[in-house]
Amino acid sequence: MPMLILAVVPEPGTARACLEHAALAQTAVEDACLVVLHPDVDPEQLVATPEEIAIQQLREAREGSAVSRAAAVRAVFDKWAAASPRGREAEWRERPGAVAEAVNSAAAEAGLIVLARPHNLDGQDALHEAIFHADRLLLLVPNAPSPAALAHFALAWEPEDAARRALAAALPWLRQDARVTVLVAGGKGNRPDGSEAMERLHEAGIRAEVLPLEEGKPVGAALLGACGRISADALLMGSYDRPVVLEWLFGGVTRDVLRDAALPVLMHR
Structure with a gap:
């Protein structure tokens, strides 16, 4: 179908x-x-x-x-x-x-x-x-012309269900000879290594690499900054992995990305 x-x-x-x-x-x-x-x-x-x-x-x-x-x-x-x-x-x-x-x-x-x-x-x-x-x-x-192609995806990875659902739902696009950069946040001692994402992508036949995010910045800003530096066509992420009220009161990755992203964002809750 x-x-x-x-x-x-x-x-x-x-x-x-x-x-x-x-x-x-x-x-x-x-x-x-x-x-x-x-x-x-x-x-x-x-x-x-x-x-x-x-x-x-x-x-x-x-x-x-x-x-x-x-x-x-x-x-x-x-x-x-x-x-x-x-x-x-x-x-x-x-x-x-x-x-x-x-x-x-x-x-x-x-x-x-x-x-x-x-x-x-x-x-x-x-x-x-x-x-x-x-x-x-x-x-x-964004309210702007589309990119020429969806060829390079930045995957904001955290080993949480929302990110897993986003990755699974986006596989039809990632499989089209796309390149994926897995972005992981956190300090050196508590940073996810991205191995689960890499394994899932490898099983689907998708080429990928891991890129740690710049430290010292809010995660949302670091994600969008990395997307710009690697010239990603779109950002793929899980959304609202904590209660929405807390995000709006105290800030959070989803809120910051929704507010500031200048590139297409694929998301799944």
């Missing part, structure tokens, strides 16, 4: 970047198909609290109606599809109602969710659903 790649495009300003990266991910996997989903948040069709509906109604004054937002996203899709071979094969879907329900329902079929860094409320809701509830590999991309 072909892998389904789900590109979620809640807002017009980031739709092009999402579509380009989704097409790149599709190219790397044989027989993958691309579905483009626009969650159509119409206050009149929401089953929600009065407060939530009021927030959506207030948005219309600043961002336009749900109909006009959907039309703007569809215009971006149509322009991209007309110029892209992958676009001509992509399936467009619109689903009215709450963003979370739309994303979660469509994600049940998907092997990968692609989202651009959000700018509006719908994008933030879609990202939250993709990270915390969809249980799928997520490709979060």
Whole structure:
């Protein structure tokens, strides 16, 4: 059965970047198909609290109606599809109602969710659903052109379940003659040696090397700095391996990467 790649495009300003990266991910996997989903948040069709509906109604004054937002996203899709071979094969879907329900329902079929860094409320809701509830590999991309290829992956490794799930879910892309650099953090006495990751990659026939992260920096900043130095095309990592509230209160790797990454990030919780 072909892998389904789900590109979620809640807002017009980031739709092009999402579509380009989704097409790149599709190219790397044989027989993958691309579905483009626009969650159509119409206050009149929401089953929600009065407060939530009021927030959506207030948005219309600043961002336009749900109909006009959907039309703007569809215009971006149509322009991209007309110029892209992958676009001509992509399936467009619109689903009215709450963003979370739309994303979660469509994600049940998907092997990968692609989202651009959000700018509006719908994008933030879609990202939250993709990270915390969809249980799928997520490709979060910057609002910038995609790289020429996904050929060099930086793997942020820690021997935790989230990192193992991320690595397993990303194997279809890593197997496409990709190069992997395994990044490990910590001081010399307590640094994971990366041997488990190297063993898993070797069993899958993937070439890899281990690179210790620079000491003396927050791990998130060290990861992104290493990605820049080795010219990685994407960062692969497990996300939120401790309670989210603690990350937001005291800082954490996932929060820092989500905030600062300028390259595509593949993540799985």
